[in-house]
Amino acid sequence: MAAAGGLLRGPEVWAYVLDGHERLRIALAELTEGKERGSSRLPGWTRAHVLSHIEGVCRAQTRQARYALKGELIEVYDGGRPARDAGIEAGAVRTAAELTAAVTATLAEAEAVWGSVGDADWDRPVRYREGDLLGALHCWWRELEVHTADVNLATCSAAWPRELCLHLFDFLAPRAPAGLTLVESDGSLRHTFSVGGAGSYGTVAGDDSVGRAAVVRGRLTDLASWLAGRQPHQQLDGRLPELGPWP
Template sequence: MTETHAQQAEAIRAAVETGQERLRALLPALTDDAVRGPSELPGWTRAHVLSHIEGVARALARQARYALRGELIEPYDGGRPARAAAIEAGAVRGAAALGDAVRAALDEASAAWSAVGPADWTRPVRHRNGDLRSALLAWWRELEIHAADARIGHGPRDWPRELCHHLLDHLAPRVPEGLPLVLTATDETFSRRYGDAGAPSVTVSGTLTDLAAWLARRTPQQPLDCRRPGRTVPPPELLDWP
């Protein structure tokens, strides 16, 4: 890995640690009633989302531990069915037990990722057949997006701008192939085009965090302005997550 790529990975690791500390600081205020309340995800309580954060923190941390040994391992023993069962089982816990479990998982994640050296980021992992850098990016996305989903004081409006730019790249496959789309930020000089540059396009405008939230299938804080040439239209339908 080039020095630039290694430096980028180090910056991502620092951002992840900041996100973990933010989540740790929000956990003590949780009550039993609060964790039973609804999250942003249909059918899931806050407890479901926090249980999922716990599980994915441990799953991606072990990708790092095994990669440093030169070994590959699946993120979850038993695959998606086991992951889903663990989330359901973990979601019945009270606020104190759930908070303790999430903090322990974040501690495990911090220890695992801090052990990765500058020359290790290209080590392969089983997760999406990627490498340690891509697995760290996956943990960053999961951490920040699901912390917002939990509705415990951290929303898409608080997402780091670097994460927003990453999401606008990572989620490009959500834009249908035949949809020329332009996203234009209203709070910084930024525009991103998807699709054929020569075709009439749909332009969606909003703050950078709201654009990232929409592309991530989350609710923007403010309504987005969406236009085709000459008229206002609803935001277009997007494809599933990549």
């Protein structure tokens, strides 16, 4: 396991992604006809909207990998954000069976492409955030886990692995006001966000006082869920400050 706040290696992230694929497949097994029109955990989106988005972002990041392995760069979405949004709306009209087949096929495609990435390939450049393959895989991991929970079927954020929660703390740090401290109630982690989106990790102390800064305590998965803009499964303790947009 990576240290708190540390960056996992490519094969480690890929192992967690494969676990996430299986949880999504389990959720899809519950998607009987009619359930695709039910509400997701995202306001204004049905389950079909979320699954359509999962399919699209999976395909987009998989093609980042496919082209990177050929030494080529390609945009994340042809047509940018407008085309992405239009694709979600168009895909959301499909039936449960059609959505299940489409998402399942996209997962299989992802496993074929990402599974061929070697140890020397992770720093290959991609267009996604002008980063590298490892960053693109981290993106798919976040999108996969967060939106699988959003589908509101068999799995939820309570199933998120600890390593994902720590990664979300780091990635979503720009959302947090400086000085906000998150304290894990089911473990020993304490994380304080500083100016500029950085942060520091430590262990839980007896005194939660950090001056006027907010201190929020809860289970690690609930803290990560709230930081990601989702409703925690168990109530958090402390004053919840307003969060900024996703970075």
